[in-house]
Amino acid sequence: MKPKHWLYALYAAAVFVLAGCDERGDETLPVAALPEDSPDAFLQYLNTQPALAAGDYEVVVATTWPNSYGQYRLSVTMADGDTREFAGGWAGSGGRNAHDMRNPRHTISLSRAGGLTVALEASTSGYLYLVRNGQVIAQDGSSGPGGTPLIDLPVSAISSAAYGAAYYAAVDPDGERATVEDFKRRNCFVAGHPDCAVETVGYQAHVVFRDSKDLGYGRNMYARRNSRGTVDTADDSFAFFVDNYVVRLQPGSSTNYGPMNVEPAVREDRDYHRGTNAIEFTPIDPDDPASERITRFFTYSPAGERITSADLDGRGVKHMPGMCFACHGGRLLPLEPDGSFPLQALRSAKYNLLELDTFDYSAEAGFSRAEQEADFRLMNRFVYESWQQTGARDDSEPGKWHADFALEIAAGHYGGAAFPAATYQDDFVPAGWQAAPGRPEGIEQLYLRVVAPHCVACHSQQGTRAGQIASTYGNAINFSSWEKFISYREVIIDYVYRRGVMPLALRNYEAFWRDPQDKPALLASFLSEPALFDAAGRVLVPGLPVARPGADRVAPSPVRLDGTASGFAQVYDWDIVHAPLGATVSLDDDRSARPLLTADMDGDYLLSLRVANSQGVSAAVEMTVTIDSGMADPATLTFENDIQPLLENPLSADACTLCHVASSPYPGIPVSYDPADNPRVYRDVLARINLAEPENSALLVKPTGLRHGGGIQMDLSSVEGRDAYNTILAWIRAGAPCSDQRPLPASCQ
Numbered sequence: 001m002k003p004k005h006w007l008y009a010l011y012a013a014a015v016f017v018l019a020g021c022d023e024r025g026d027e028t029l030p031v032a033a034l035p036e037d038s039p040d041a042f043l044q045y046l047n048t049q050p051a052l053a054a055g056d057y058e059v060v061v062a063t064t065w066p067n068s069y070g071q072y073r074l075s076v077t078m079a080d081g082d083t084r085e086f087a088g089g090w091a092g093s094g095g096r097n098a099h100d101m102r103n104p105r106h107t108i109s110l111s112r113a114g115g116l117t118v119a120l121e122a123s124t125s126g127y128l129y130l131v132r133n134g135q136v137i138a139q140d141g142s143s144g145p146g147g148t149p150l151i152d153l154p155v156s157a158i159s160s161a162a163y164g165a166a167y168y169a170a171v172d173p174d175g176e177r178a179t180v181e182d183f184k185r186r187n188c189f190v191a192g193h194p195d196c197a198v199e200t201v202g203y204q205a206h207v208v209f210r211d212s213k214d215l216g217y218g219r220n221m222y223a224r225r226n227s228r229g230t231v232d233t234a235d236d237s238f239a240f241f242v243d244n245y246v247v248r249l250q251p252g253s254s255t256n257y258g259p260m261n262v263e264p265a266v267r268e269d270r271d272y273h274r275g276t277n278a279i280e281f282t283p284i285d286p287d288d289p290a291s292e293r294i295t296r297f298f299t300y301s302p303a304g305e306r307i308t309s310a311d312l313d314g315r316g317v318k319h320m321p322g323m324c325f326a327c328h329g330g331r332l333l334p335l336e337p338d339g340s341f342p343l344q345a346l347r348s349a350k351y352n353l354l355e356l357d358t359f360d361y362s363a364e365a366g367f368s369r370a371e372q373e374a375d376f377r378l379m380n381r382f383v384y385e386s387w388q389q390t391g392a393r394d395d396s397e398p399g400k401w402h403a404d405f406a407l408e409i410a411a412g413h414y415g416g417a418a419f420p421a422a423t424y425q426d427d428f429v430p431a432g433w434q435a436a437p438g439r440p441e442g443i444e445q446l447y448l449r450v451v452a453p454h455c456v457a458c459h460s461q462q463g464t465r466a467g468q469i470a471s472t473y474g475n476a477i478n479f480s481s482w483e484k485f486i487s488y489r490e491v492i493i494d495y496v497y498r499r500g501v502m503p504l505a506l507r508n509y510e511a512f513w514r515d516p517q518d519k520p521a522l523l524a525s526f527l528s529e530p531a532l533f534d535a536a537g538r539v540l541v542p543g544l545p546v547a548r549p550g551a552d553r554v555a556p557s558p559v560r561l562d563g564t565a566s567g568f569a570q571v572y573d574w575d576i577v578h579a580p581l582g583a584t585v586s587l588d589d590d591r592s593a594r595p596l597l598t599a600d601m602d603g604d605y606l607l608s609l610r611v612a613n614s615q616g617v618s619a620a621v622e623m624t625v626t627i628d629s630g631m632a633d634p635a636t637l638t639f640e641n642d643i644q645p646l647l648e649n650p651l652s653a654d655a656c657t658l659c660h661v662a663s664s665p666y667p668g669i670p671v672s673y674d675p676a677d678n679p680r681v682y683r684d685v686l687a688r689i690n691l692a693e694p695e696n697s698a699l700l701v702k703p704t705g706l707r708h709g710g711g712i713q714m715d716l717s718s719v720e721g722r723d724a725y726n727t728i729l730a731w732i733r734a735g736a737p738c739s740d741q742r743p744l745p746a747s748c749q
Contacts, residue, residue: 037543037568037613039500042315042509043323044159045332046501046696050079050113051153053691053735054564054594057110057137059118060129061088062103064141066095070124074106079114079155090124098129098136099742105131111593112564113692115155119144133635135737136744157687158332162339164308164320170341171296174286180241180304183278187239188226205375205382208265208367210360213453214327214505215312216257217274218245218265223379226282236389237293238382240351241278245269254510256314259360266362275310276300277324279351281386292393295349295386297324313506325349326504329461331399331670333687337680337749344399344670350390350461351383353410357426358453373423381419384410395465399670402468405430405480406460432481440526443482450523454503454512455479466666467709470659474709487707489527497524497532499567500542516541545569545618549609551695554626554726555634558598561587561607561625562733565693566618569593569611577622578606599627634730639682640739640748643731646724647673647685656703659710666709675747682738682748694732700725 061072074086086106094100110116120126127141128149144150154160177183181190188196189203203222211219221242245264249255264272278298285291299320301307309319322332330349333342354376361369384407391403407417412428415421433447447456459479467474476484485492495502497520503509512519516539524532524539534540546567553559563572574590580603587595599605605627608620637643648657660669662677672678673685688698695701703713704725715721731737738748 037545037570037615039509039542040315041499041501042313042504042506043318043326045322045326046495047690047692047698048156049158049332049334049687050155050691051115051157052110052113052137053733054110054113054562055132055560055735057108058105058131059086059108060098060103060105060131061120061122062096062098062100062127062129063090063093063122064096064125064127066093066097068093068095068124070122072120072122072126075117075119075121076106076108077117077119078110079112079116084108096127096141098131098139099134115153116151117153118151120149122148132735133737135638135740136742137735137737157334159319159322161308161319163322163335166335166339166341167321167346168298168306168308170346171294172298177278177298178306180276180278180300180306183239183241183280183298183300187224187241187280187282189222189224189239189241205378207354207372207375207379208262208362209369209372210259210262210265211358211507212259212360213355213358213457213508213511215244216246216254216261216507218261218263218272219243220245220265220268221379223382225382226280236385237280237282238351238386239278239280239282240379240382241276243268243276244274245272246274247272254314254507257507262360262362262367263364266364266367270302273302275302275307276304279324281351281382281389284347292347293386293389294347295328295351295390297321297328297349299324315506321349327458328352329401329458334683337683347393347397348399348401350401350406351386352457352461353383353406353413354380355453355457356424370423376424377414377419377422380410380414380424384419395667397668400465400668401461402463402465402475402478404468405432405463405475405478408480409456409460430480432484439482443526446522446526450512450519451479451485454508454519458504464668464670464709466664466669470666470709471706471711473707476707486526489529492523493527493529493532496520497540497542498544498546513541543568543613544615545611545613547609547611547618547621548693549574549607549621549623551729552624552626553729554628554631555730556629556631557600557627558596559625559627560594560596560733562594563609563611564593565695566593566609566611568613568615569618570614571612573610573612575608575610575620576605577608578604580604597625602627602629634734636740637727637731637734638737638740639685639731640741640745642727643685644673644675644681646727656713669709679747686736689732689736691732691736694729697728697732699732700728 061074068090071089075083077083088104092102094102118128120128126149128139128151129136130138130151138151138153140149140151176186184190185192188201191201203224205223208220211217219242221240223240226237226239245261246256247260247264279295281293281295283289283291284294299307299310309317311317312323321330325332328349331345333345336342356369356376361367387403387406390401393400408430411417412430413425429444429447433443435444456479459477463475463478473487476487479485503512520539532539548565549563572591572593574587574595576585579585580601583599583601585599585605587597589595605625606622608622610620611618649655656673659666660671660673662672671684673681675681685699690697702708704716706712714724716725739745
């Protein structure tokens with residue numbers, strides 16, 4: 001359509017205040033500068049499950065009783081800290097009713113998916129509603145200070161202090177691990193607990209090294225196999241704790257996490273002690289030693305107090321247990337309605353193998369790799385045995401892990417399942433990565449140089465037993481073979497080279513990208529994607545702007561576009577490339593991330609989006625909006641009326657409930673979409689959508705790809721498949737409401 005002048009913009013470096021403390025009394029690290037076009041999503045899940053979708057909302061200020069009079073002051077705080085204040089009053093209110101027009105309402109707009117806090121102070125008993133498209137999203141009358149109304153919706157449903165507190169309540173219900181000394185006592189590292197046989201108190205393995213792969217800390221680690229009651233009653237439980245040491249050289253610099261950190265760890269110099277991590281593999285029921293064992297994580301401050309959050313990598317505070325689960329195979333799910341931590345998530349995390357070839361060691365006598373091999377071997381034996389137990393749990397357990405590949409790796413590094421080798425073998429290549437007909441030349445080197453040091457430790461912790469039964473590619477995420485790895489080709493290109501979110505730990509990411517023409521170039525050569533290289537043949541480093549206007553869609557006019565998923569975008573430029581002949585069409589703000597498209601004629605409208613940052617301008621990416629005035633308003637879609645019928649359509653051969661039911665032909669399937677055996681099906685569906693980037697929702701990605709254990713169940717080449725996809729996508733974009741009933745049914749709570 002009409003030509004435009006592109007707006008070029010250069011941005012000053014973003015400034016982040018990095019909070020942390022150590023035993024020297026530092027409470028706040030100096031300010032560190034980080035460019036806005038630098039990747040910065042580490043040690044966190046890519047879908048943080050924000051509470052609210054982007055869009056417009058109404059805050060309805062009601063009262064407990066109808067016909068009330070009085071004044072109020074309303075405060076709305078957005079996820080970025082921006083606060084808006086409103087004032088008003090009632091001259092005869094509508095009582096507790098979100099739709100009575102006698103109750104004042106205030107419109108707020110979220111430019112990105114996230115959360116918010118709404119607080120009310122009033123001269124009479126007030127009540128708050130948050131409403132979108134006429135549907136109540138949240139309500140409250142007394143949760144704030146002094147019993148005042150407060151709606152507090154988190155930026156992330158799986159990363160907050162409350163989430164961490166719920167996790168600790170689940171893994172330590174009796175409060176026996178509130179301090180690091182409590183943990184040691186409970187796990188028999190020191191005397192004092194009645195379950196510990198005096199003869200066995202202490203550690204059985206001790207190593208010191210620098211974790212150069214993930215965190216860069218100097219780590220002083222102790223481990224033991226637990227016994228209960230007598231010397232001879234080992235119960236196949238294991239416990240580890242590790243004191244972490246960091247020598248800070250300059251603010252915000254990766255040099256803070258360098259080789260020097262191993263030295264204070266060797267000397268146990270508490271001036272540089274950053275805190276302690278502790279992990280145990282113990283019975284899920286503390287009163288039943290024979291119950292299944294789960295892996296529990298605890299983080300302690302330098303003073304030894306248990307904490308729910310920490311700044312582990314200098315890039316900001318992360319919460320428990322996500323900062324541990326991110327690398328330990330955990331599956332984060334929202335809290336249960338009663339605020340308790342979900343059992344499936346509790347069972348999901350595991351130990352990681354200690355990869356000796358990725359560590360740095362001290363030159364001090366007694367702390368070389370060779371001198372510590374025996375203790376490392378014993379620790380890895382503990383890890384291996386915990387995996388055996390986890391893999392042997394009942395196959396009907398929802399989301400049960402398929403442990404075979406992790407066990408193959410651990411055994412391979414020690415020459416077999418009995419660990420016959422005395423030392424860790426650095427060059428082990430699993431069967432799925434060995435040269436064979438049909439596999440490209442050089443995949444063993446790809447495994448040893450890229451996949452093993454940067455990917456497989458975390459990915460081998462993924463993959464379910466149900467997926468393994470259902471399909472060869474059902475466990476592709478564990479990267480157990482070249483074929484499974486390359487089935488993620490498009491995702492690897494996107495996550496590694498465009499988004500810069502993998503590898504997921506910052507130190508690992510820095511090591512991978514230290515020389516872009518080394519490991520990144522090697523991996524790119526196997527991905528066969530010319531766009532990963534510049535004109536001179538050099539690999540492009542993450543940080544370049546990438547336009548993502550979203551998938552094609554069908555909707556009535558007007559349509560809210562959404563480019564907020566674009567990568568490293570600071571400037572947006574939308575253009576109407578083509579419209580039906582005679583149509584009048586407009587964008588209300590073609591420089592915004594979320595403009596409104598208005599058209600007066602049905603048909604296909606081709607649009608393009610370009611974005612820019614200090615590194616340049618992206619290529620234009622096109623998407624088509626099909627205006628259909630006869631289509632129902634997407635804002636009226638609900639889970640109850642529109643999405644649940646798609647999941648369980650008895651007339652469809654693709655119905656999700658053919659497999660996703662309690663009586664599934666694939667035991668242990670992670671979720672049931674049948675309300676007959678899962679009364680919380682709406683909450684489970686919410687855990688599988690991405691309000692920040694709807695197209696990346698598992699609810700859409702899984703059934704449309706071969707990596708889904710059940711294969712392609714929503715065929716986008718068919719009219720039925722495309723219609724189902726568009727319906728679910730439009731529902732997610734509308735905020736994924738549950739029901740249009742008033743009040744909401746219990747299944748939506």
